[in-house]
Amino acid sequence: MPQFDNAQEVRSETSYLDFLRNCALDTAIDLPLDGGESPRAIKRRLTVAARELGLQLRHLRSDDPAIIRFHVTGSPGVARRTYRAGVVGLTGMGMRLLDHDPTAVLNTPMPHSHVGSYAVLPHTEVVGVCDLRPELLTAFREQWGHIFPRARTYTDYREMIDNENLDLLSVTTGDNAHTDIVIYGANHGVKGIACEKPLATTLDDATRMIQACEANGAIISVDHTRRWWTPYHAARKLIREGAIGKVRRIIAHMGGTRAMLFRNGTHLLDGVLFFAESDAEWVFAELDPEFADYFAYRGDGGKDPALDPSGSGYIHFRNGVRAFINASKGQTPGMYIQVIGETGEIDLVGDHVELRKDGAIHRPPLPSHRRTDVVALIDELTRTIEHGGDLIGSGQEARKVVEIIVAFLKSQEQGNARVNLPLPPGN
Numbered sequence: 311m312p313q314f315d316n317a318q319e320v321r322s323e324t325s326y327l328d329f330l331r332n333c334a335l336d337t338a339i340d341l342p343l344d345g346g347e348s349p350r351a352i353k354r355r356l357t358v359a360a361r362e363l364g365l366q367l368r369h370l371r372s373d374d375p376a377i378i379r380f381h382v383t384g385s386p387g388v389a390r391r392t393y394r395a396g397v398v399g400l401t402g403m404g405m406r407l408l409d410h411d412p413t414a415v416l417n418t419p420m421p422h423s424h425v426g427s428y429a430v431l432p433h434t435e436v437v438g439v440c441d442l443r444p445e446l447l448t449a450f451r452e453q454w455g456h457i458f459p460r461a462r463t464y465t466d467y468r469e470m471i472d473n474e475n476l477d478l479l480s481v482t483t484g485d486n487a488h489t490d491i492v493i494y495g496a497n498h499g500v501k502g503i504a505c506e507k508p509l510a511t512t513l514d515d516a517t518r519m520i521q522a523c524e525a526n527g528a529i530i531s532v533d534h535t536r537r538w539w540t541p542y543h544a545a546r547k548l549i550r551e552g553a554i555g556k557v558r559r560i561i562a563h564m565g566g567t568r569a570m571l572f573r574n575g576t577h578l579l580d581g582v583l584f585f586a587e588s589d590a591e592w593v594f595a596e597l598d599p600e601f602a603d604y605f606a607y608r609g610d611g612g613k614d615p616a617l618d619p620s621g622s623g624y625i626h627f628r629n630g631v632r633a634f635i636n637a638s639k640g641q642t643p644g645m646y647i648q649v650i651g652e653t654g655e656i657d658l659v660g661d662h663v664e665l666r667k668d669g670a671i672h673r674p675p676l677p678s679h680r681r682t683d684v685v686a687l688i689d690e691l692t693r694t695i696e697h698g699g700d701l702i703g704s705g706q707e708a709r710k711v712v713e714i715i716v717a718f719l720k721s722q723e724q725g726n727a728r729v730n731l732p733l734p735p736g737n
């Protein structure tokens with residue numbers, strides 16, 4: 311836990327948060343002044359920081375003018391701990407800057423990256439970042455140093471994990487470079503892992519990652535981003551409430567040059583699993599002609615579309631749902647999922663959701679306040695570390711996506727034959 315001896319050390323905004331997170335509750339605290347900011351300014355900062363953390367702070371009278379005395383109480387359930395986070399992989403998903411949403415009140419910053427998400431979650435702090443490319447470490451310091459002044463930079467993720475006593479680890483390296491980092495983190499005390507999608511590019515890698523997490527009591531959440539989108543939850547709520555009757559078919563399409571099964575098709579297949587709410591029993595597939603002999607992943611982590619296949623597939627789920635998948639590069643960009651039930655259907659196009667029933671189209675209201683994407687994922691991860699429960703995007707669920715893609719490749723290898731799941735080890 312960080313210790314502060316005087317006001318000088320709690321000068322930055324983030325340190326005020328840190329300082330309060332680690333103060334004892336329900337007891338008078340003395341903060342010696344250092345001649346820097348005025349007592350009034352410091353009191354104001356403490357009050358603001360307490361409000362952000364959901365704590366009640368009361369200033370007390372101090373007989374010593376060189377000491378600010380106060381008292382903090384907390385609401386039960388408010389996370390006060392500082393979660394120490396490390397991020398491996400510092401490209402866009404790792405540390406893209408906050409964008410500003412011009413339509414939001416006060417021009418609220420909208421995080422899209424892992425570092426950006428830690429920045430807006432008051433109970434987390436980035437204490438270490440790692441990339442093989444030193445120029446990205448410099449860029450981190452330039453772009454995020456004022457928010458995470460104590461974060462240390464590394465080129466070796468093992469060293470970062472060994473040194474930083476991490477609670478949380480974000481793995482935002484390329485598609486085929488998650489496995490060793492996740493396993494090392496799980497084996498070395500990390501409690502929660504936020505892994506980018508796809509979980510892995512072979513089923514054996516995915517299995518080893520899950521096994522390492524389970525063996526060490528670490529939890530892993532995989533960023534199939536749409537799982538944290540309100541339209542997806544609104545649609546699934548309607549389905550669970552019976553709005554379209556029993557689900558019978560799902561049609562899922564993705565077009566455009568980035569419609570690569572591993573890189574982005576993973577979002578499409580994960581969406582299918584999200585709505586099918588069952589395990590795949592068997593599949594068959596036909597890859598696009600240029601991938602006729604593509605039987606195992608040979609991509610470069612997700613950069614070159616020519617190295618990651620597109621194609622069509624069919625999934626038979628244990629609950630009887632049938633899914634028709636189309637990830638095709640030879641078409642205009644876009645993605646939709648159509649869930650067809652006995653009495654209606656739900657269409658998800660981009661982030662719009664429509665219910666079609668009895669010849670009419672309904673658009674369900676979506677909540678206006680949203681905590682989405684990686685912010686929601688990390689917030690859920692910390693809550694689950696503290697209180698237990700199921701994750702929205704668990705590693706086990708993401709492993710099912712990898713298994714289906716690998717089974718599609720098997721089917722291709724076997725002349726588009728039916729492939730039964732689960733697949734045996736060795737895939």
Ligand SMILES: NC(=O)c1ccc[n+]([C@@H]2O[C@H](COP(=O)([O-])OP(=O)(O)OC[C@H]3O[C@@H](n4cnc5c(N)ncnc54)[C@H](O)[C@@H]3O)[C@@H](O)[C@H]2O)c1
Nearest residue numbers: 399400401403440441442482483484485487506507535611
């Ligand atoms: N959820 C989303 O919406 C979304 C969007 C874009 C990308 N992604 C995912 O984000 C991940 C990153 O994608 P990318 O194209 O930026 O990847 P990338 O291949 O560019 O790698 C990201 C960074 O990781 C670093 N790296 C690789 N191995 C490392 C190691 N062993 N130690 C330290 N650093 C290492 C690289 O130097 C690079 O800077 C992928 O899994 C991708 O699918 C997700």
